């Protein structure tokens with residue numbers, strides 16, 4: 382009897398100890414089981430899969446419970462996913478919007494429930510329901526693309542003129558204009574002086590923008606540009622592409638148009654360092670891509686979520702650039718860099734972002 386009692390006491394003590402230990406572990410993790418909703422636009426682009434997976438992993442490691450949803454690039458789907466996150470008890474929302482201006486009503490509901498919202502990568506427009514913005518410096522992304530072109534063509538010294546065509550991203554994505562303005566801050570003076578010649582004459586954002594960032598639409602526009610302006614042997618020196626999904630379409634059109642890497646293939650820019658595009662960089666069909674390490678952004682967002690939940694100061698480093706039409710949204714801007722055929726092994730493989738096999 383005595384022994385049984387002792388065993389019982391021991392079991393109870395052990396159980397107490399374990400529960401204290403697990404509470405401590407939870408406390409250390411910070412998340413304490415708090416539910417966070419993460420709404421991503423689509424799984425059709427590699428980057429958003431990586432963003433979602435990295436954020437889920439980092440948030441879970443910090444002790445949060447994560448509701449991660451992809452919306453197949455459909456605005457209505459994203460709206461109902463966010464609505465569900467609100468009603469199912471998420472305490473913070475992280476949203477990479479599809480159409481930045483379509484979330485006003487659902488974010489008004491979030492605000493009523495006092496749920497802070499972090500706009501992820503893309504700013505959410507025309508609402509005071511967004512609390513913070515975490516992204517890469519979008520103007521700098523464009524600037525890096527412009528500077529790459531400036532350097533490769535030696536625009537500061539060469540006589541030129543060089544022929545260029547311009548592409549921009551989806552007009553419903555606030556980032557698209559930042560990318561374009563960043564690139565044009567470098568290229569416009571050369572266009573004005575005639576050193577860069579846009580043979581098609583198509584330079585305004587509305588004309589060169591590609592809805593929904595679609596590869597096929599970029600391919601069609603590049604086809605048309607080639608047929609109308611380059612069919613009789615006019616040299617094409619460079620194509621400004623804001624990101625990788627467009628750069629893929631542009632490369633397809635160039636290939637079909639008979640361009641050959643290493644001979645008459647133009648400089649083509651990009652962004653995201655998607656696997657297919659880095660393979661194109663290695664094959665000479667794309668000249669560079671902007672690297673935005675999704676691990677860095679995910680970690681920053683986890684820091685922000687933790688600070689919100691713990692009531693400490695949320696890290697931001699820009700409180701003037703991102704006006705969403707209703708308010709200036711306090712932002713954290715991470716630093717983008719470019720990868721090309723000369724540095725990609727250091728930047729992408731040695732950093733553990735990709736294995737050499739993935740790019741082989």
Ligand code: BGC
Pocket residue numbers: 426428502503554556557594624625626652653
């Ligand atoms: C992102 C880019 C991405 C594009 C298309 C932009 O908002 O910043 O990284 O390539 O959307 O998904």
